[in-house]
Amino acid sequence: xxxxxxxxxxxxxxxxxxxxxxxxxxxxxxxxxxxxxxxx
Amino acid sequence: xxxxxxxxxxxxxxxxxxxxxxxxxxxxxxxxxxxxxxxxxxxxxxxxxxxxxxxxxxxxxxxxxxxxxxxxxxxxxxxxxxxxxxxxxxxxxxxxxxxxxxxxxxxxxxxxxxxxxxxxxxxxxxxxxxxxxxxxxxxxxxxxxxxxxxxxxxxxxxxxxxxxxxxxxxxxxxxxxxxxxxxxxxxxxxxxxxxxxxxxxxxxxxxxxxxxxxxxxxxxxxxxxxxxxxxxxxxxxxxxxxxxxxxxxxxxxxxxxxxxxxxxxxxxxxxxxxxxxxxx
Ligand code: SF4
Numbered sequence: 328x329x330x331x332x333x334x335x336x337x338x339x340x341x342x343x344x345x346x347x348x349x350x351x352x353x354x355x356x357x358x359x360x361x362x363x364x365x366x367x
Numbered sequence: 368x369x370x371x372x373x374x375x376x377x378x379x380x381x382x383x384x385x386x387x388x389x390x391x392x393x394x395x396x397x398x399x400x401x402x403x404x405x406x407x408x409x410x411x412x413x414x415x416x417x418x419x420x421x422x423x424x425x426x427x428x429x430x431x432x433x434x435x436x437x438x439x440x441x442x443x444x445x446x447x448x449x450x451x452x453x454x455x456x457x458x459x460x461x462x463x464x465x466x467x468x469x470x471x472x473x474x475x476x477x478x479x480x481x482x483x484x485x486x487x488x489x490x491x492x493x494x495x496x497x498x499x500x501x502x503x504x505x506x507x508x509x510x511x512x513x514x515x516x517x518x519x520x521x522x523x524x525x526x527x528x529x530x531x532x533x534x535x536x537x538x539x540x541x542x543x544x545x546x547x548x549x550x551x552x553x554x555x556x557x558x559x560x561x562x563x564x565x566x567x568x569x570x571x572x573x574x575x576x577x578x579x580x581x582x583x584x585x586x587x588x589x590x591x592x593x594x595x596x597x598x599x600x601x602x603x604x605x606x607x608x609x610x611x612x613x614x615x616x617x618x619x620x621x622x623x624x625x626x627x628x629x630x631x632x633x634x635x636x637x638x639x640x641x642x643x644x645x646x647x
Contacts, residue, residue: 332447340444343444346436346440352441353421356426356429360412363412363414363425363516363523364528365524365528365546366545367543
C-alpha cells in the first residue's frame with residue numbers, strides 16, 4: 328500500500344507543478360506575508 | 368549517547384538547515400531565491416527572515432486561496448510522501464517549532480495533562496482554517512486568504528512578525544487588532560507549552576494532524592514484539608506524548624522520539640523502517 332501511496336504522491340506533485348503551483352508558492356514565499364505576521 | 372541528547376542535536380541541526388540566513392534578522396529582508404518554491408517538512412514560516420524554504424501549511428493555503436484553484440496537488444503530494452515515509456518523526460526531529468515547544472517545557476511551572484478530547488481540535492483546524500476558509504472566504508476576485516496563518520499560527524508571529532517589526536519600522540505603523548490577537552495566541556501557546564508537553568502540536572497543529580493520520584502506515588514506525596513484552600508499563604510512563612506504545616504503536620500522537628524504546632527493559636520496542644505489521 329505504501330508503494331501505491333508514494334506513486335500517488337509523486338504523480339500529484341508532478342501534476343501540481345505542471346499547473347503552476349510551485350510558482351504560486353514561490354511568489355507567496357518571497358514576499359512578506361502580511362497575514363502571517365499579523366498585519367492583515 | 369542518550370536518545371534525548373541525540374534527538375536534541377538533530378533538532379538543532381534541522382533548525383539551522385531550515386533557517387540558515389540568520390544575518391537577515393538584522394536587515395529584516397527575506398531570501399528571494401528559487402529554493403523558496405520547495406517546502407520543508409516541518410512548520411516554519413516562509414516570512415521568517417532566516418528561512419530558505421516554504422512552510423507547507425502556508426504553501427497549501429497559498430495555492431488553495433488562489434483564484435481558480437481549489438486544492439494543491441503539489442503540496443498535498445509532498446506531505447503524503449513525507450508522511451508515508453516518516454510519519455510524525457518530522458514533529459519529533461525536524462520541526463523548528465517543535466524544538467521551541469520542548470525548550471519551553473523545561474521552564475519550571477506546574478505540569479498538566481491535556482484533556483484527551485482536545486487532541487481532536489487540530490483536525491478541525493486543518494479542515495476549517497487550512498482547507499475550507501482559504502477556499503470559501505473569498506473577495507470579489509475569487510481569491511481567499513491564509514486563514515490559519517492569519518488567525519492562529521504562532522510560528523508566524525514568533526519567527527516572522529516579531530523579528531520583522533523589530534527590524535523594519537514601517538511595519539510598526541500598521542500594527543492593529545489582528546496583531547494584538549496573534550500576540551495573544553502566541554502568549555497563550557507559550558504558557559500552554561510550559562505547562563503541557565508540546566501543547567501546540569497536540570492541540571492546534573494542522574501539520575501534526577496530517578502526519579498523525581499517516582503514522583499508522585508510515586514506513587518508519589514503532590514496532591512491538593508481543594513475545595518480548597512483559598507489560599511492565601515503563602514505556603507508557605516514559606512517553607512524553609501520553610501514548611501507550613503497547614496498546615497502540617501506530618498512535619497518531621507518537622512523534623517517534625524513542626523514549627519508550629530506551630525505557631523498555633526487554634527490547635520489545637524498536638523504531639525502524641518496515642512494511643510489516645506494527646505488532647508481532
Ligand atoms: S510512543 Fe514512544 S516514540 Fe512515540 S512519542 Fe511516546 S515515547 Fe516517543
